[in-house]
Amino acid sequence: MTPPPAAKPETTRGKGQRRDQWHTLRDAIQRITLDGGLPDCGRLPVPSAGGQVTVRYDRGRARWVRLRTCRKGNLCPVCGNRIRTARGDQLARAAQAWADGGWQMPEELAHLVRAATGGGLAMGTYTLRHYARQSLGDLIALQRAAWRRAFGAGAGSAWRRLRERYGIVGDVRAFEVTHGAAGWHPHFHTLYFLRAPLTEARRAELEQALYERWSRAVVEAGGYTLSRAHGFKLDTPKGGDIEAFARYIAKEITGDQTKTGRSGRRTPWQIAQAWADTGRARDRELWRSYELGIAGVWYLRWSDRLAPFGRLFEDRTDDELAAAAELDDQDEDQEQDDDAPTMEAGEVLGVTLSAWFTVVLQRQGRRLEVVHALERSGLAAARALLESWGLTWGADCWSPLDGSVPEGYGPPDPPAEPEPEQLVFAC
Secondary structure, three states: OOOOOOOOOOOOOOOOHHHHHHHHHHHHHHOOOOOOOHHHOOOOEOOOOOOEEEEEEEOOEEEEEOEOOOOOOOOOHHHHHHHHHHHHHHHHHHHHHHHOOOOOOOHHHOOOOOOOOOOEEEEEEEOOOOOOOOOHHHHHHHHHHHHHHHHOOOOHHHHHHHHHHHOEEEEEEEEEEEEEOOEEEEEEEEEEEEOOOOOHHHHHHHHHHHHHHHHHHHHHOOOOOOOOOOOEEEEOOHHHOHHHHHHHHHHHHHOOOOOOOOOOOEOHHHHHHHHHHHOOHHHHHHHHHHHHHOOOOOOEEEOOOOHHHHHOOOOOOHHHHHOOHHHOOOOOOOOOOOOOOOOOOEEEEEEEHHHHHHHHOOOOOHHHHHHHHHHHHOHHHHHHHHHHOOOOEOOOEEOOOOOOOOOOOOOOOOOOOOOHHHOOEOO
16 A cells, blocks of 8 residues: 655744654554554544534644544554653653752652652663564563563562662653564663662662563563673663753653664654655554554553652643643744734634545645644635635634634533543644
8 A cells, every 4th residue: 555645844844843744644654554543533523523623723833623632652643742742751850859859759758768868760771682573462472571570560579679779769661662673672661769879889780680680580481581781771860960861761761752763773653654655565564563562552651659759740641641732742832933923812713524524634634734824824824725625715614713603613512521532632
């Protein structure tokens, strides 16, 4: 299956660049996905849409609203960007607060003991030895089994003693996977919150102890023997620079959408983008094997003891984060754009569901074309664009700004107790 030509933004740089990349990539993935919910993301209206979809405008930014989100952080580049952006920021803020002796721990979390001068941080990266013949699903099953043996329910008292010896209060574990010549490469990044910073000697001791537990558990779970050089590493802040380490954490643990694979390996997003660019069957099949392999995988987990601490810095669920409009562009300045058209904030454009399905969605890229017209030239440009597609202003599409809203449309009555999918900003 060769994809149709993707709509190109008017410029490769400037306002909304990253948003455009993620939305265009979602369009491509929706044509090859085996997932049941992803094809609806940004396309189907929410139950409370009122027979219309609309565009909201604020501070120079426009986005389609009243549309569903899939909330699939591992599969959808749009929802994934919003979720991972927020989780990365959450982790960075939590890490900096933990290491700051001047930050006051809430009384209800006083059991999370750290040094008076601030707690310590360390990030471990756990890998597997793998080969191209192994499926991603089998590797993830091995990875999970080894983790349970080394650090989970099957770890036993030896792991409890090790945590106590090195002051490990809790951890945050993230799943990541890349693909290369040796096949799929799943690995864990784990951020440890320690009672006190580690000296270099103590860091080396803990690194060796964690490696020994991990490598032994991998073999016991049926995996191959790990090399000391590549099986595990433990990083701590260099020169005590907590702010730089926090940025490093955010990138490594939750920033895989903006990362590129190392040593010739590709991230799943790079694989999907390669298919969108070339239509190569091999990339399509790799993406589908990725989808099948990660079914049921949590990309990020806070340990039970540490989870209440994490919620101090972001208490929204992944569903709520996927719906958060302010997370649409992690590299964009959300302040007012001085060059943006002057329009009243709110829902500035409406389209009937009939026009939405039969005209706007019938050609890839049209959703972004409308957003670009509003952001760059205002309502008149958006109207001209819609009319060029054969839609009738005041019937198929309209704006409350010029009084062209047809009878029966406009703001819907909000539901008494809205569900997450009824509050989404999807495009």
